[in-house]
Amino acid sequence: MANVKTEIIDGVGIITIDREDVLNALNRASIFDIKDAFRALKNNTEVGVVILTGAGTKAFIAGADISELAPLDSLDSIKFARLGQNLTNFIEFYSKPVIAAINGYALGGGCEIALSCHIRIAAENAKFGQPEVKLGLIPGWGGTQRLPRLVGKGHAIELITSGKIISAQEAKEIGLVNRVVSSEDLMESAIEMAKSILKQSPVAVRLSLEAIHHGMEMTIEKGLEYEASQFGVAFSTEDKNEGTSAFLEKRSPKFKGV
Ligand code: COA
Numbered sequence: 001m002a003n004v005k006t007e008i009i010d011g012v013g014i015i016t017i018d019r020e021d022v023l024n025a026l027n028r029a030s031i032f033d034i035k036d037a038f039r040a041l042k043n044n045t046e047v048g049v050v051i052l053t054g055a056g057t058k059a060f061i062a063g064a065d066i067s068e069l070a071p072l073d074s075l076d077s078i079k080f081a082r083l084g085q086n087l088t089n090f091i092e093f094y095s096k097p098v099i100a101a102i103n104g105y106a107l108g109g110g111c112e113i114a115l116s117c118h119i120r121i122a123a124e125n126a127k128f129g130q131p132e133v134k135l136g137l138i139p140g141w142g143g144t145q146r147l148p149r150l151v152g153k154g155h156a157i158e159l160i161t162s163g164k165i166i167s168a169q170e171a172k173e174i175g176l177v178n179r180v181v182s183s184e185d186l187m188e189s190a191i192e193m194a195k196s197i198l199k200q201s202p203v204a205v206r207l208s209l210e211a212i213h214h215g216m217e218m219t220i221e222k223g224l225e226y227e228a229s230q231f232g233v234a235f236s237t238e239d240k241n242e243g244t245s246a247f248l249e250k251r252s253p254k255f256k257g258v
Contacts, residue, residue, distance in 0.1 A: 011049070014053065116146065124168050127168070147160065
């Protein structure tokens with residue numbers, strides 16, 4: 001894959017978008033490459049958590065590649081939006097936790113991809129925004145839908161209609177990122193967070209992600225029903241027997257993920 005690099009460290013899959021010369025802006029080919037990289041790690045039983053980051057120190061993803069975007073007609077632009085939405089949906093509903101390690105600009109489609117990740121850790125130099133209005137466009141990879149769900153309608157409207165760029169600290173204040181760390185510590189912090197998840201039952205982690213993501217699309221009543229059924233599934237697993245026995249026997253659990 002020309003546009004991404006993948007490595008695996010101690011059960012953590014790291015996908016790095018590798019288009020540093022254009023600040024990791026995403027053209028069509030790179031969207032396909034990112035999805036292929038995620039798909040490969042999904043099928044890899046050694047990998048329990050995935051970290052997504054950008055090459056270099058300046059950008060996570062500076063948005064969709066404007067040179068590819070500019071010539072599109074209305075019909076093709078809808079296809080382009082659907083292509084990006086397909087990727088952000090794929091990430092959001094991924095069965096393993098996805099941590100965005102945001103190492104610089106996360107603008108436009110870059111912010112939207114960060115929004116679709118499950119946890120966001122930002123370097124202190126990271127910058128966030130949905131600057132599409134400056135180009136006469138609107139967010140098209142889920143920004144108008146996921147940003148208000150994450151930070152509330154007021155902050156989302158302010159960001160999307162003004163196109164303003166905010167700092168990592170401001171992003172933290174409105175709940176757009178989970179935490180801000182120094183640039184040098186970014187990958188270490190993301191890996192540490194990944195390892196804290198890897199210690200838990202993989203099957204319980206997956207069931208939790210499903211309950212959260214699918215449940216948020218439902219009414220609270222339906223969501224609670226779904227939660228109860230996922231809770232029931234957990235009780236059919238070996239991990240539940242191991243986890244509860246280990247607690248009662250005062251030892252550390254050895255989870256198998258089944
Ligand atoms: N699409 C295509 N190319 C992009 C890009 C994008 N979204 N963002 C950056 N680049 C390219 C620049 O054209 C430049 O290429 P060049 O060296 O061939 O001229 C290179 O990346 C470096 O960017 P540059 O603008 O010189 O860096 P900067 O530090 O001055 O500014 C940004 C950084 C992120 C503020 C600026 O690049 C920018 O505003 N990018 C567009 C962000 C955007 O609107 N994203 C939403 C798209 S829908």
